[in-house]
Amino acid sequence: MTAVTDEVLTFDEAMEKYDPVLGFEVHVELNTKTKMFSSAPNAFGDVPNTNVTPVDLGLPGVLPVVNGVAVESAIKIGLALNCRIAEKCYFARKNYFYPDTPKNFQTSQFEDPIAYDGSIDIELADGTVFTIEIERAHMEEDAGKLTHMGGSTGRIQGAEFSLVDYNRAGVPLIEIVTKPIVGAGSRAPELAKAYVAAIREIVKNLGVSDARMERGNVRCDANVSLKPKGQEKFGTRTETKNVNSLRAVEHAVRYEIQRHAAVLDSGTPILQETRHWHEDTRSTTSGRPKSDADDYRYFPEPDLVPVVTNEAWIEKLRAELPEPPAERRKRLQADWGYSDAEFRDVVNAGVMSSIEDTIAAGVSAAVARKWWMGEISRRAKLADVEPAELGVTPELIVELNALIESGKINDKLSRDVLDGVLAGEGTPAEVVEKRGLAVVSDDGPLLEAIDGALAAQPDVADKIRGGKVQAVGAIVGGVMKATRGQADAARVRELILQRLGVEG
Amino acid sequence: MAEINRDDVAHLARLAHIDMNDDELDRMAGELAVIVDSIKTVSEVAGDDIPATSHPIPLSNVFREDVVGETLSNEEALLGAPDNADGRFKVPAILDGE
DSSP, X not given: OOOOOOOOOXXXXXXXXXXXXXXXXXXXXXXXXXXSSSOSBOOSSOSTTOSOOTTTTTOTTOOOOEEHHHHXXXXXXXXXXXXEEOSEEOOXXXXXXXXXXXXXXXXXXXXXXXXXXXXXXXXXTTSOEEEEEEEEEEEEEOOOEEXXXXXXXXXXXXXXXXXXXXXXXXXXXXXXXXOOBOSOGGGHHHHHHHHHHHHHHHHHHHTSOOOOXXXXXXXXXXXXXXXXXXXXXXXXXXXXXXXXXXXXXXXXXXXXXXXXXXXXXXTOOXXXXXXXXXXXXXXXXXXXXXXXXXXXXXXXXXXXXXXXXXXXXXXXXXXXXXOOHHHHHHHHHHHHTOOHHHHHHXXXXXXXXXXXXXXXXXOOHHHHHHHIIIIIHHHHHHHTSOGGGGOOOHHHHXXXXXXXXXXXXXXXXXXXXXXXXXXXXXXXXXXXXHHTOOOBOOHHHHHHHHHHHHHHOHHHHHXXXXXXXXXXXXXXXXXXXXXXXXXXXXXXXXXXXXXXXXXX | OOSOOHHHHHHHHHHTTOOXXXXXXXXXXXXXXXXXXXXXXXXXXXXXXXXXXXXXXXOOOOEEOSOOOOOOOHHHHHTTOSOEEXXXXXXXXXXXXX
16 A cells, blocks of 8 residues: 555645536445345345355356346436436446456446436535536446455455455446536535435435445545646546545545645646545545556447337336425425525434424424424434434324413423323323423412512512513522422513512 | 457456466467457348347347345355355455556
8 A cells, every 4th residue: 555645735725726627426226125137135234145146146157137126216316317218228248357246247338328418406505506417327236345354454455365245246236427517616525525415315215225325325436637727628537436425525525636736736647547535544545547457348238138218117207206305395495484594404403304294293383393403303412313213203292382382381391291201101191190290370389489589589679670670580580490390481470570560 | 351469369368367378369369360250251241231239139128026036045155166264255365466
């Protein structure tokens, strides 16, 4: 492994002189039950080399057969990316000799991808929209998993031998390739992250992939090149592999921009090569230069027949597509009347669907947001789970809210009620009963507590009498404490002011 | 005129990680050239009106249901492997010679 640390410019310096051009190849593993060309299970984490058939091992005489569901998933992805769907497309053999494929070729598509010429709009955090053109989306199969042994680092460099698990070999993959993305300027790293996030969201929303990046369901190769400002011609690009989290995509693009700028500034040409991303050092190292070894000798796969589509089939699949995530967000934000910041927080907290369900169950958008962004998010954070996993149902929130609105309990007590319900003590009404949580609405005990609080803070009482009505909060606080939160704060305030003969 | 020369064979051998000496390259270039020339006779028969095809039978959309079938056991999978360890295929160091 090369121990040389590359020179980099600061990002701002790089941006002053150069315009970045990006390109992405995102591989999406489909969540079909079986593999692309065999009936072996498509499953993660099983005993090595058990989810394999003779087809996956490339044994002599085997014949692959295409998974029909995978083809439909590919078409759905194409449609979701606003692509044209090929009337007729073929599979091809991409020949290379590396032990991650036992066949010495990967079955892929070459000249005729199933989907092509698409585009998607990517919205950045501040609302800026970039349109990214999609070159193609094609069907192929995943490779086996290599583990390099014997070296000091577990990396391929210095390894003595490698172990191969073919459980992943043949898992259906859709490779989505963008056209060159120009004009992103200093937003390039942010756009890179947002693009991959959008692809992940789209395939998850379609239900065609589990889209878990930590499991490699969505993997990104990021191409970066720089051209001096004002120049039309693209510079030489590098392709950074192993960029497998959203944060890594952003960092890798930023790093490569800074590194390219330093290389170009020194007067050296960029070497067209593969770079490897290292999360620990947040930098890339040189992989393999493009060479005549990238001669894949593609030819049509003679064991598979063409895929032919027709309008009726495509339109049937189009009709099955769910509402696109971006459109759904726009619709919901408008319906709910949340501000951009409020809505962004809701999305980031992962409670948008929960809020939607809760509103549908019968509370206002404001109340649903109060619960999901407040108490439920707080509990989820403490328990280190997703808010939706806490077991709080929309119906429960509706009941709690009804109790608050009727004045039976207040916000503070509602948290205790929630505790009781989650502890299995019954419905909210039953918990109120059992725990004796109802708001103290009888003025008698309240007045007693108020007198106690006024006596305890005579100086505050004097201030209020003297017209400083805002000081009443201190007395209200004392009363709430004395009644262990079981008083209606608004009523307490009213009574204090009456007691002192002051107009509220 | 042979379509396959010695350099082509050397290039293919490198792609396929096959070690070939000079004699073997010469012999293989000659043999492959004969095969290519033989197959070329097909294009003499097929006129411009015959589209290229990758499959002899005019079939399309041969699909499989997405239903899990029989798989090999780990032992069966590794049966033909020259070497194995930890239930996995054991292969020589991959970057060797690159």
